[in-house]
Amino acid sequence: MDLDPELSALGALGGFFVLRTGVAPRGPLPTLAHAYATTASDAAADVYRDPLTFRVHKVAQSLHTPESRVAASIAHQGLVARLWCAALGCAALYDRVPDLDPRWLHWDPDGSTPDDLWLGEVHALPVDALDVVVREAHLVPLTAALVFRHGVSARLLWGNAGSALAGAVRMIDRWARTGGRVDVAERARALAAGLFAHPDLSGTLDAATGRRRSCCLYYRLPGGGLCGDCCFDRPPGRD
Structure with missing residues (x-):
């Protein structure tokens, strides 16, 4: 099945999979290419001048954390989950992936x-481009930007990416089994296995348990606890 111009089939998988196409009705949004490339990092950052720092500040305020690296990790996990879901969802449903070139993919940091996320134009690529479309085009520059600007560990961020990819597979699997589309679930698992073979993602999760080998720092939020796949059995520093 080829990609349809509105990627309408993704909506059935849930909100994390939806990828809007065309022009955003709220006016032009920053591209992710701009977000990865900006070097400013100050409290005055706005949506257009420094969208990535703006997002980290927004998450920090929303979650009441003074720690920039914690907010950066949570913001990163949310964006990476969306990228994996949209790309893997298309690959599993259509056997094609959209070209998610950061220059064409618009993001609303607010x-x-x-x-x-809004994709300006839909161009189909073969399913074997999945790694390039997400990891190479997005995760590599996003990781570099957050490590440099917010002091987050690269190992932690790749752990976020592995966790988000596994989460996307689980969501597709639940939908597929409910709807009798076992073929879709099998395709998603096979594609994810290939993605996890790359050194950036290999070893981010324990193969036997599916638990992370790094922590996203969610436990450091006020009232935060442990995620379901956390590497810890109890929050560090607590009885």
């Missing part, structure tokens, strides 16, 4: 969760 939006709610799940992150709001």
Whole structure:
């Protein structure tokens, strides 16, 4: 099945999979290419001048954390989950992936969760381009930007990426089994296995348990606890 211009089939999988296409009705939004490339990092950052720092500040305020690296990790996890879901969802449903070139993919840093993404034009690529479309085009520059600007560990961020990819597979699997589309679930698992073979993602999760080998720092939020796949059995520093 080829991609349809509105990627309408993704809507059935849930909000994290939806990828809007065309021109955003709220006017032009920053591209992710701009977000990855900006070097400013100050409290005055705005949506257009420094969208990535703006998003980290927004998450920090929303979650009441003074720690920039914690907010950066949570913001990163939300965006990465959206990228994996949109790309893997298309690959599993259509056997094609859209070209998610960061220059064409618009993002609303001031939006709610799940992150709001708009793809200017839909161009189909073979399914074996999945790694390039997400990891190479987005995760590599996004990781570099957050490590440099917010002091987050690269290992932690790749752990976020592995966790988000596994989460996308689980969501597709639940939908597919409910709807009798076992073929879709099998395709998603096979594609994810290939993605996890790359050194950036290999070893981010324990193969036997599916638990992370790094922590996203969610436990450091006020009232935060442990995620379901956390590497810890109890929050560090607590009895």
